[in-house]
Amino acid sequence: MTASDAPLAVFDVDGTLVDSRASIHFGACEAAKALGLPEPSYDRVRQIVGLTLDKALHTLEPQLTMAELAEFVAAFQKSFRVRYEAGHEEPLYDGVMPTLRQLKRDGWKLAIATGQNSRGVARNMARPEWSELFTSAHCASDGPGKPDPSMLLAAVHRNGATLERTVMIGDTSHDMLMAKNAEVTGQGVGWGFHTVEEQLAAGAIHVANDFSDLEAALNRFAAKV
Structure with a gap:
């Protein structure tokens, strides 16, 4: 896989990577x-x-x-x-770091698109390894929030990706509607804020049960495109 055709995985934060x-x-x-x-x-x-x-x-x-x-x-x-x-920090879901590291090893580009503001993004990007794993981070402070496609399209442009080879991974219908509005694939996760049914109704092609299921779904996506 060359850099020019590497797939792009854009992750939501709250409810997807971080248990908030x-x-x-x-x-x-x-x-x-x-x-x-x-x-x-x-x-x-x-x-x-x-x-x-x-x-x-x-x-x-x-x-x-x-x-x-x-x-x-x-x-x-x-x-x-x-x-x-006072030192509080929301925990990562079990499986987050192994999955992100494996995707990076497999040649994926990784980005963030979150409803948090710029302070929240900075706080999360200071987590160990995140600045090395994610090539860009986009948030509501940059312009219209979800489900407007602006931040997702910005991630695609910033990473030199294509819509066809981009997948948005999130836990809410707002993430899936943003993916639909940007004309990229929406991949749901079942451990966050919205139900499986709510995500599927908003356009998710699949909702993962755990991070192993998510990795398998992303491998299928990469193989198709």
């Missing part, structure tokens, strides 16, 4: 309490993950004024900032 389920629900509950709102259930929160933060929280509490929404966003960000300053 508890942290995001906790942050939403803390922010809601700060505004005197009822604590949202996990099921409500999981459905907004992947969207830009202001859009996600507006979807969660659509009755808020713009000023109240800004306060909600600030309270959510403060909850995370306090925990990170």
Whole structure:
């Protein structure tokens, strides 16, 4: 495989590589309490993950004024900032690093497309080996968030890839709709925020049960294209 025809795997972060389920629900509950709102259930929160933060929280509490929404966003960000300053870090899912290393050895180009902001990207790219494994990282701070295809198309362009040889790997319907809008293949994973059914309905060609299943699916994709 030459560099010019290497396939590109673009990974979501939250719910795909990083297990942030508890942290995001906790942050939403803390922010809601700060505004005197009822604590949202996990099921409500999981459905907004992947969207830009202001859009996600507006979807969660659509009755808020713009000023109240800004306060909600600030309270959510403060909850995370306090925990990170205390040394908190979300864990990687089991199997993440072996899979990323194997894909790199097999000649894949790897990139990130996440609903996190630039601070979140910088924090994750500081994880051991990530700056060597991923050739580019794209996020909501760069422009429209998911499911707009902009950040995914930017990853394709940055890596000199083609749409046909690019696969978007994520755990939400927002990831799969972004892949569909960019006209690239959407590969789901079954251990994050959205259900298998939600991802398939949004256009995923397959939803992996674990990282071994994901590697097999990506090998099939590479063999076809």
